[in-house]
Amino acid sequence: MTQKKYDSHFDNLKNKWLHRQKELQQGLIDRHKDAFDWLGHRAKQFMVGTIGSLLMFGHPVASTVWAMQPTTTKNIELPDENALSPETRLILDLSYSLPKTVEPLTSEQEKVIAKTLTRHFEMSVTAELQGKRLDRSYGLIGAEQHLIRYPGDIIDTHFANHDEVVNFYDSGMAPGLGAWGYFASSRQAMTQKDVDREKYYIAVQTFLAPGFAENVKNHYDFFKYRKMLVVNPDNGRAMIVDIADAGPSPWTGKHLGGSPEVMRYLDRKDGAQIGPVLYFFIDDPSDTIPLGPTQIKK
Numbered sequence: 082m083t084q085k086k087y088d089s090h091f092d093n094l095k096n097k098w099l100h101r102q103k104e105l106q107q108g109l110i111d112r113h114k115d116a117f118d119w120l121g122h123r124a125k126q127f128m129v130g131t132i133g134s135l136l137m138f139g140h141p142v143a144s145t146v147w148a149m150q151p152t153t154t155k156n157i158e159l160p161d162e163n164a165l166s167p168e169t170r171l172i173l174d175l176s177y178s179l180p181k182t183v184e185p186l187t188s189e190q191e192k193v194i195a196k197t198l199t200r201h202f203e204m205s206v207t208a209e210l211q212g213k214r215l216d217r218s219y220g221l222i223g224a225e226q227h228l229i230r231y232p233g234d235i236i237d238t239h240f241a242n243h244d245e246v247v248n249f250y251d252s253g254m255a256p257g258l259g260a261w262g263y264f265a266s267s268r269q270a271m272t273q274k275d276v277d278r279e280k281y282y283i284a285v286q287t288f289l290a291p292g293f294a295e296n297v298k299n300h301y302d303f304f305k306y307r308k309m310l311v312v313n314p315d316n317g318r319a320m321i322v323d324i325a326d327a328g329p330s331p332w333t334g335k336h337l338g339g340s341p342e343v344m345r346y347l348d349r350k351d352g353a354q355i356g357p358v359l360y361f362f363i364d365d366p367s368d369t370i371p372l373g374p375t376q377i378k379k
Contacts, residue, residue, distance in 0.1 A: 166317075167201070167317070167376075167377035167378075167379070168316060168317025168318070168377065169317065170201075170377075171197075171201050171312075171317045171377055172314065172315070172316070172317050174197050174201070175194065175197060175312075175314045175359070176314075178190050178193045178194050178197065179194075179219070179314060180219075183219060183220060183221055183357045184219070185216070185217040185218075185219065186208075186217070186218055186219050191208040191218055192208075194218075194359060194361070195207050195208055195361055198310060198312065198359070198361060200379060201377050201378065201379050202310065202319065202375060202377060202378055203378040203379065204310070204363055204364075204365070204370060205363065205364035205365070206310050206361045206362070206363060206364075207361060207362050207364060208361055208362070209362070210307075210362040210364060211303065213290065213292070213300065213303050213304075214290065214291060214362075215285055215286065215287070215289070215290050215360075216286060216289040216290055216291065217336060218359060218360055218361055219357065219358075219359050219360075220335075220336025220337055220357065220358070220360070221334065221335050221336050221337075221355050221356065221357055221358075222283075222311075222335065222336070222337050222338065222339050222344070222347070222349055222355065222356065222357075222358045223329065223333065223335040223337075223338050223339075223349075223355045224252070224338065224339065224341065224344045224349070225255070225282075225283075225284055225326065225328075225338035225339060225340055225341075225344075226252055226253045226254055226255040226341070227239055227249070227252060227253065227254050227255065227279070227340065227341065228254075228255055228258070228259045228264070228279050228282065228325060228326065228340075229254060229255070229257075229258055229259075229263065230263065230264040230265060230271060230275060230276070230279050231263050231264065231265045231266065231267050231268050231270070231271055232263065232266075232267065233267075233268070234254075234268070235254065236250065236253060236254045238268070239254070241276075248341075248345065249341045249342065249345075252341035255326075259279075259282070259284075259325045259326040260284075260287070260305075260325070260326045260327040261305050261306070261325065264276075264278055264279050264325075277371070277372040277373065278306055278323050278325055278372065279325060279340070280340060280342050280372075280373075281320060281321065281322045281323065281340060281342060281343060281372040281373055282322060282323055282324070282325035282326060282339075282340045282343070283309065283311060283322045283323070283324060283325070283326075283337055283338060283339050283340070283343060283360070284324075284325070284326035284327060284328040284329060284337060284338040284339075285304070285309075285324050285327070285328075285336075285337045285360070286327070286328065286329070286331070286336060286337065287300060287301075287304045287324070287327045288327060289331070290304075304324050304327075305324070306323045306324065306325060307323060307324045307362065308321060308322070308323055308362070308363040308365055308370065308372070309321075309322050309323070309324065309360050309361060309362055309363060310322075310359075310360070310361050310362075310363050310375070311339070311343065311347065311358050311359070311360045312358060312359040312360075313347040313348060313349065313356070313357075313358055314357060314358070314359060315348075315356065315357070316347075316348055317377065318346060318347050318348060318374075319347075319374070319375050319376075319377070320343055320346055320347060320373065320374050320375060321363065321370055321371065321372050321373060321374075321375050322339070322340075322343055322372065323372060326338070334355075335355060337358070337360060346374050
């Protein structure tokens with residue numbers, strides 16, 4: 082009788098694990114269909130590097146992918162290092178660490194993802210810098226408006242060329258200043274750095290950061306124009322941005338906001354297209370990394 086109960090309990094645990102395994106497997110395939118379409122099209126090839134090892138030998142989805150391939154070794158080709166785009170490699174690398182839903186990452190997940198981003202973009206990326214962090218590093222981004230850069234700045238004087246007018250005029254100007262006020266004292270005093278700080282800004286929930294209420298001034302100074310790497314894990318696009326505003330309010334369901342230029346580049350074009358992004362600090366004490374779109378190096 083005892084043995085029978087043990088077997089039943091073991092079978093129950095096994096069935097629960099198999100069910101969860103199938104959910105994780107299907108979620109990965111659904112989320113990154115393009116990458117797996119490539120695998121099907123390039124059947125008989127081994128994956129390369131870390132991704133290859135994980136897919137072939139260390140992940141439940143391996144059985145699904147490999148099941149599509151003939152088992153005869155004579156048809157196996159040598160790996161093509163250029164077959165996978167850098168974006169696809171990044172998407173696959175991130176998929177092993179990201180949770181199924183958009184939720185705060187665990188400490189271990191943050192460490193692994195920070196190392197992944199550091200490797201792919203060849204810059205020092207971290208969830209915590211100088212003992213400070215945001216309340217999360219993975220969240221939903223929504224659209225923000227343009228910020229007033231100097232006294233008298235209006236939507237009609239905001240853009241440098243016709244293309245910017247066409248693409249970003251309709252986003253409008255925020256009615257108030259950003260969290261740190263004007264970017265420059267006047268139009269004449271505004272530098273290219275000031276222009277870029279507004280153009281590539283994000284708003285983050287600084288007020289929810291651990292320790293913020295206990296030391297507002299210290300956190301206020303730390304977050305001002307702090308550089309971050311924002312990555313769309315669905316398409317691999319990434320941008321170097323700076324924190325230039327605080328928000329959005331928690332009741333919106335969003336965790337951060339992006340300027341019209343940020344949203345367009347990341348392919349999160351408007352407020353209706355709220356989507357997940359990773360946002361990690363960049364350790365750049367010498368201020369050598371420029372703001373704007375950035376390319377995957379590896």
